Every structure is written in C-alpha cells, then in structure tokens.
Amino acid sequence: MKSFRLLVIAVSLCMTTNVFAKTFSSQFSEFELPNGWECALEGSEWVCQSENKDRKKEAIIILAAKYRGEQDSLDMYQAYLKSPKSFSLPGGKTQISEAKSVTVREINGQRWVDALHLASEVPGFYTRYLATVKDSLGIAVTFSVAKDHYDSYQDIFEKIIATLKVFDQKAASGGTWKPKGAEGDLIQDGTYIPDGSQNPDIGVKKQGKGDGSGEETTTIIGIVVVAAVAFLLIRARKKKKGKK
DSSP states (O other), X not given: OHHHHXXXXXXXXXXXXXXXXXXXXXXXXXXXXXXXXXXXXXXXXXXXXXXXXXXXXXXXXXXEEEXXXXXXXXXXXXXXXXXXXXXXXXXTEEEEOEEEEEEEEEETTEEEEEEEEESSSSTTEEEEXXXXXXXXXXXXXXXXXEGGGXXXXXXXXXHHHHTOEEOOHHHHTTTOOOOOSOTTOBOOOXXXXXXXXXXXXXXXXXXXXXXXXXXXXXXXXXXXXXXXXXXXXXXXHHHHHHHO
16 A cells, blocks of 8 residues: 555656646746647747647737836836726727736745736736846736636646746856847847757747837836737637637
C-alpha cells in the first residue's frame, strides 16, 4: 500500500511538471505556459493561447511592454484599474465593465498591480490584469477567459502568474543598460519559447518600430486593453460568420 501511494505521488509530480513544461521568454520577462499553448506576435503585442481550435475561444493571454511615459507607475495603474471601463461596441452600443478587485502583490520579488474586471474587453469575458514597471519599462499581461469557463481556468492562470518574472535590464547588460527608444515606444523584442521538443534558438523578431507619437500619455495597460478588445471582437465576428 505504501509503495502504491509513493507511485501515485511520483506520477502526480511528473504530470504537474509536464503540464507546465514550456517557457515563454523575452528580453524583459518570462513565464511558464501550459503544454499545448503557443505565443505569436500580433501587431505590437504577444498573444498566447491554446493550439486546440476549440479551446482558443475560451481564453487568451496578451503581453506587451513599452518605454515608460508619465502615466506608467504602480499608483497610476492601480487608479486606472479601480474604475469601470467604458467602450463603444459595434452597432452604437456602450459597454461598461465591472471592476471586481484591485490589489498590489509581490510576484518573484517584483511588485505588480493585480486586477480583475468583468466585460472590460468584450461582453461575457473576465480579464485579469497584471501590470508593473521595471527600470525604464512598463509591462502588462492580461488573462482573458469566457465567463462560462472562468472557474476551470483560475488555477491555470494562477500557476502561470506564479512563474511570472521581469528582468533587471541594467544587470542583464552589465550595468550599462540604457533605454533604446523614446517614451511610449513599444519594445522591439526578440522572443523564443523553448521546450523539450523545440530548438532553443527559435526566435521571432518584432517588425517595425513605433514613433512614440501620442503614446507618452498612454499607459501600457491602455495599449494592451485596446489590443485585446480588437483581437477578441475580430474573433467573435469570424465565429458569427462561420455559423452562417
């Protein structure tokens, strides 16, 4: 009986390790992804979701970073996320989100604003916002999940968040790091996702470069929210067309 229990524990540990065996890594952050998930560059943001077509509509993670502007601070992020968000939807309708919670927490030695909203991107979706500042960067990650699937994704998202790290840019470059762009510019990033089945040299380079115009007063959260709204609405339209 004792041997059987030990075997069960060993199998459970292996399963836990295998579920999160893929690391999304960039020049400014990293986190563990569940197996069967992938990240790709969509415009100026990184979009992570399941490779399973049926599950892509359930949840999505969006990541972005930019050089800090005047409104990029933990206090500003917290104030922004405490208020309901209002968006104009197709057809002249207005959507107002419901702010469920906003806190400041420490994750792997870094302080983050952690907030949860309902319908802040599209109706029927919960979105978890993680935002922080590091050196001269503003970094944000959003975790969006359909309301009907919220409970089943809570533990998955929490495990991803527990592995979330941001890098000390100065230490990474021997103390000589300096911002390469103007305030508001989105980061030009080379990102790879190594795991046991992939070549660790795989890389995707971001194309183009923002000019920073109009971005100095926009928080990184605002940029990610706009991207998430656009991405989810496009997907919803495609879904409706497919049903016709």
